Structures are given as C-alpha cells and as structure tokens.
Amino acid sequence: MITKRLSELEDEDLRSLLSRDVGIQDVLPAVNEIIMEVGSKGDEALFKYTEKFEGAHLDDLRVTQEEIDLSYDLVDDRLLEALSSAADHIFYFHNEQKEHDLWMSEASPGVLVGQKVVPLDSVGAYVPGGRAAYPSSALMTVIPAKVADVPRIVVCTPPQKDGSINPLTLAAADMAGADEIYKLGGAQAIAAMALGTDSIERVDKIVGPGNVYVTAAKMLTRGSVEIDFPAGPSEVLILADRTADPGVIAADMIAQGEHDPKSISVFVSLDDLLASAVAEELNIQAPGAARSDIVSESLEHSAILLADDMDEALDFVNAFAPEHLEIITREPMNVLRSIRNAGSVFLGKFTPVAAGDYASGTNHVLPTSGYARIFSGLNVDHFTKKMTLQMITDEGLLGLEETITTLAEAEGLLAHAESVRRRLEPRE
Ligand SMILES: NC(=O)c1ccc[n+]([C@@H]2O[C@H](COP(=O)([O-])OP(=O)(O)OC[C@H]3O[C@@H](n4cnc5c(N)ncnc54)[C@H](O)[C@@H]3O)[C@@H](O)[C@H]2O)c1
Ligand SMILES: N[C@H](CO)Cc1c[nH]c[nH+]1
C-alpha cells in the first residue's frame, strides 16, 4: 500500500496508479488462442474450455425453461424479493434515462430536422461468475437492454462445477427479461457471442463486466462485434475531509477490494489525522474480512494519499478517472462541480458504492483503469442507435439552395447542386 503526500509521489508510483495495469497485456496471447479456437472449432472449443476452466462437463450450453423454473424454486423468497426490489429501482432509473424515440424540430422555415432512436437487433450480456456470483450484474446488463426494446438479449455466465448456473443469477437474468441464457464464461463466452457457433448465434454488441480474461477478450473481438467499454476489476477512489468517519472509509475500500485481487482502492485525504486513522482502520478491519485473502492482495496495490488542498486533490481525481468516486466532505455538491472524470459519483456519507452496486437503480457496470476519461457507464444509449431525419418544404429548400449549391460547386460535385436546382425549377 502506498501511503504518501500527493506532492511527494514518485513518478513511477504516480504512473502506476494512473495507468492501473491489471495485467491485460499478460493474458492477451492466451485469450487470443481461445478466441481463434472458438472461431475455428465452434462448440467443440466451448465444451473443452468449459471443462478446463469451470470443471463442468456439458452436452448442451443453452439453459432450458425447466432449469429457469427450477431456479425460482431453489431461491429463498427473501432473496427473490430483494432481486425484485433492485430490479424495480433499476427499471425506474433506466426508464428515466431513456431518450425520446423520435423528435423533429424546425431549424429554419420549412426545414424540419430530427432524430429517431432505434434499438439494436441483438446484444450479448456477460454476467461474471468466477470468484463470486453476480446476479446483480444480470439485472444491470439486461434491464437497460430491455428498456431500450432490444428484441434479442443473450446472457452468458459461467456454470458451476455441476454444470448448473447459480440459481439466483439465473432467476435474475430471467426476471430482467433475457431471451436466451447460456452456461458459458470467460473469453470463450465473449468469442462465442462475437463470432457465433452452432449453439449460439452471434450478437451485434457485447456488454458487461468481467475479470482480465473477459475484458481482454472484449477488447480483442472488437471489430467482429461492438463492445460497451473495458469494465474490468473494480475500483474506488474516496475523497474525504475531516467530517468523514475513518471506519466507513476503510469499510468502503475493503468492500471494493473483495471483488478481485486486482481491484484497487484509493483514499485521497484532505486531513492528516484522518489519513492515519483510515490506515489504522484498514489494519483492524481487513484481516477479519470474509474474503481477507483477496482483500489483502488488493490492498497491496492500493493507496492512501494526502492532499495539501482541494485543488491538488481534484487534479488527482480527474487524472485518475475512477470507476467509483465517493465524495465524503462537508459540501459534496460543491466538489462535484469540479469533477470531470468518474464512472459513477457517490455524494455524502450515507451514499456507499454498495447502494449503486445493488439497490438505488443506477448502473454498476462502469469503466475501469482510467477509461472513465472517455466512456460513460452502461446506459440505455449503449443499446440503441440514432437515425437522423429531415423533411424540407419547397420554401425550406429555396432557403438552403444558395448554401448547398455554393458548397457543392466548391467541392466540384456539380450533380449535388443540380439535384437541388432541378427540384426548384418550374416544371414544363
Ligand atoms: N467494472 C465493472 O463494472 C464491474 C462490475 C462487476 C464486476 N466487476 C469485476 O468482474 C470481475 C469478475 O471476475 P470473476 O473472476 O469473479 O468472474 P468472471 O466471470 O469475469 O471470470 C471467470 C472466468 O474467467 C476465466 N478464467 C479464469 N482463469 C482463467 C485462465 N487462467 N485462463 C483463461 N481464462 C480464465 C474462466 O473462463 C472463468 O469462467 C471482477 O474483477 C470484478 O471486480 C466489474
Ligand atoms: N462494484 C461492482 C462494480 O465494480 C459491482 C458489484 C456487483 N456486486 C457487487 N458489486
């Protein structure tokens, strides 16, 4: 764990914090081999890798309706209620986020311009399931696709050793509205959805989080398929002043660390005493964490950084571009004004990342490794495309004639100019 003043960070430490190398480069050759094999051998490769990585021997990858029905029987009612409450909030938020299907507006007399939003034909949602089961990610990936009205939503998630899918994940995928569910994980799942096999018809776009193998596969198959963005090992940056509770900050760092040994938690403190108190709290809480092995590996490459003032802290936050940003200060909304790069922002001391992970309704599939500089988290727009529209009257075209013909002639494209003039000439 790096514990330093921001101004005293070595260049190398700063570079490594900002670049967050989670080892994608190291796994590229192995992942590429898996993708090539799925491309050449199809289902045969999928069965082979499922046996190798999940230890499950399968004859069929598609989940049956009986298995879906059984999953509801296997899951406790209390869990189903929690799923359904989370789903309600996620539907609410994404319905609010949805753009108008169609609009037209008069740019100048007789010139109507507009836009029609159209859902993609098919999407594949990857739902992780290696070190933990992620029913919540089934809701987060399928619900926005449903809200966008995508007609074919495919889910892939790794099976357990006995060949079944975690029943809560299965119930969540079904409850959210998945049309096809496959027992398939890792790079082989991404390759199957991108390239298609006898069992799985290819999709137009793949979304969803995953470990380095999944993220590397999404990056390598881009070209055959569109992807959302790299959503790899989870991360949090907490920015806090002396009003914050050190025990809460440590708990939130540990919560993110329990996802993956490659997860990273950074605390930027505006107060020296608070920084030491958080370090102490981490020492107390981390050994007792349920997944203490994963947490301690994650904390090794995490950091507590001391800022001299708010400006220095904000420059670092924007350069780091965290997946999750918690702002626990006296006036979090004031701080928000200066934030440009973060996947999702959690404002105030009663707003833990876990609320967004499960229940408040915002999406928890978010860009990691600094990609929040250029990508937005998963949202309804990821499942749609926009067609522009125009409808022009004779009066409108007359008003545009001079601009069109002048520019068309300047480009030497005289037929363009003629296509306008011809419409405006009186017919004999
Ligand atoms: N950024 C986000 O939005 C977000 C959201 C939720 C979860 N996550 C992240 O998703 C990840 C989930 O990871 P996970 O491992 O639990 O599940 P996972 O489903 O992503 O990965 C499991 C798969 O990895 C493959 N795999 C494992 N070892 C391999 C090897 N040596 N070679 C090739 N393939 C191998 C296997 O096929 C296995 O099915 C975590 O890193 C978590 O932080 C990110
Ligand atoms: N924090 C994860 C996103 O990085 C999402 C998640 C799912 N379950 C629990 N947490």
Ligand SMILES: [Zn+2]
């Ligand atoms: Zn989480």
